[in-house]
Amino acid sequence: MILIDIGTCRRISEIGVGGSDADNKSQQQSYKKLSTKQSTKQVGKLTTTFYSRESPLRFDNTMNAFYRQQFFKRLVLWSLLIHVAALFVFMVFLGGRGKDVLSSTSSSMHRRLPIYTENGQWQTYPCYGDGGSRQYCWSWQPNQAHNSQPKSYGDDAWATNDDAGWSHYDDFYHNDDDGTDDGYHDDDYPTDDNHDDDVFVFQPVPEAQIISTPNGGYGGQRGRSLSEIRFNKCPPVIDGYETSGWRYQPSRDYLHGVHRAIFPLKPIDYPVHGEKARILKRETLADSVMTANDYQLHGATAEQYTAELPAPIFPGDKGFWRELRRVAEVQVVRRNKGDPNTVNRWPDLWEGHDLDMITELVHGEYPASLQQELLKQLFSDGVELNYDVMPFRSVNDYVATEVRMSAINTWAVDTIAPISFLLKWNTGVPRPEEVAWLIYNGVYTEKDGVPTDLIQTIQNMNLKHAADFTAYISGSPMHPSWPAMHSAASTCSIWLPVIVKLSPQQYCESLRIDYAVSYARTVAGVHYEQDNLAGLNLGTMVVSEKLPDMLYERYGADPSKVKERLEYLHFDWRDFDPYNCTIEGTPVKDWLG
DSSP states (O other): OOEEETTTTTTEOOTTTSOOHHOOOOOHHHHHHHHHHHHHHEEEEEEEEETTTTTTTTHHHHHHHHHHHHHHHHHHHHHHHHHHHHHHHHHHHHHHHHHHHTTOOOOHSOOOOOOOTTTTTEEOOOOOSSSSOEEEEEEEEGGGTTTTTTOOOOTSSSOOOSSSSSSTTTTTTTTTOOSSSOOOTTOOOOOOOOSSEEEEEEEEEEEHHOOOOOOOGGOOOOTTTTEEEEEEEEOOSSSSOOTTTSSSOOSSSEEEETTTOOOOOOOOGSSSOOOHHHHHHBBBBOOOOOTTOOOOTTTTTTTTHHHOOOOOTTTSSTTTHHHHHHHHHHHHHHHHTTTGGGGOOOGGGTOOHHHHHHHHHHHSOOHHHHHHHHHHHHHHOOOETTTTSSOOOOSSSIIIIIIHHHHHHHHHHHHHHHHHHHHHHHHHHOOOOHHHHHHHTTTTTTTTOOOOOOOHHHHHOOOGGGGGGSSTTTOSSSSSSSSOOHHHTHHHHHHHHHEEOOOEEEEEEEEEHHHHHHHHHTTTTTTOOOHHHHHHHHHHHHHHHHHHHHHHHOOOOOHHHHHHHHHHHHHGGGGEETTTEEEETEEEEHHOO
């Protein structure tokens, strides 16, 4: 039999299959010596046996014992190395996930932080309702695994370290009070012996701990003026990433959900800017904090739009209680399952929807999807392009109708959104739930000018937390109220009659769709009517400004005729009557021209 070293392709020896056992044994020993020398020089090279035809695939135990032994030794060694490597990778992955496991509920932190007062201090508590009677909150609890250590009584909370000063790094929620501000916020990893004696956990807590309502005044300062209330719904980033760059990091400056470095935000803090803007962007869940010179504004400024809009009304201003009363009253209708048509004339496409269903239509939906439903209906009914404005391609032109109008619909949202959020963070109008919750808890009363009937309406709601004022468990979004983004993005009634020939009925439905998307957010309790009207008019302004050039550059439209048509159709949304479908008292068929 011939043995060949596969690594070198050389014939090593010939062993006669039919030879005597003595000869074979002698040759085997000779080969074993040769192979042993080679194996020390050529580790890992394979050796195999080619058998004679008389004994195909026969494995001679005596001859191959050595090779089997070497093979299995190497197999065990490599298997061990692979398992060690896999275990190392798994431990690295598990270690990186440690912080996420400790605070693993980004969705819950997007829900609602009710405002409450504790020992005369205004606070927010990172809680949300489970749809039943329980509230779930982040809170400090004794660490049972390390309860042999002396308790620090809050010493290792995010906001404090083991001396009287503030610590940004030393006492991270994993850490013990080690007396060292070493700038490395992970020096006491959970597996270390000096793991913190308190841990930050997410669990049900007694409702009384959430809704403690002594009259402490806004911002924890007794006697603070009502007119100083601004948007403050900016919960902390809990489940952050331990990386630099754009990713989040958990803040060390929160205590009971309040970031002491920036909260409460007051009139002087708006427009948000400087260090407070940086903290809002990096260490809170504040949504799309848009500041001056943002890359997506392309030179737009807040002043060029606010100058054309009625100034927002704040708490303490004349007319504010009327705004809040309208929101509260429609909440009563919704809660009592009232007739939807008593609060608005809704689009025909929404026929059969009750008020709760309507609020869900405008909650977490794909941007401009409700206007897209109108476009779908128009395509089904048949629609003709306005060839006075748009170039002719062919009688049947799918690309210029369905495809083009879908693109314009989303273009409008993308174009308007940065400007809308710039104005939001420029003014800081508080959400209705923020003000209603303070009134419900008796922080502001008739002595502060709150109308008695409004106080009674809110008290009768029996609110469990601030978000309970609204139709949503999560309450309002994490950005200021004015102007409303849903409203600003509702512009199909502005650009549609420019590029296509609408019937009066189609034009009326487009107006009602835009207005309904806007007003449904008031039905949900997250916007004042002033937010809606400002948003609708802002969307009209931005589209009228940018549509002529966009249609010219993308689709070859005549920009002068686009501008002329926009000016002809222009109106103030405060003059629209959804019940009678009139503008300034004029039927839309006459307004359409």
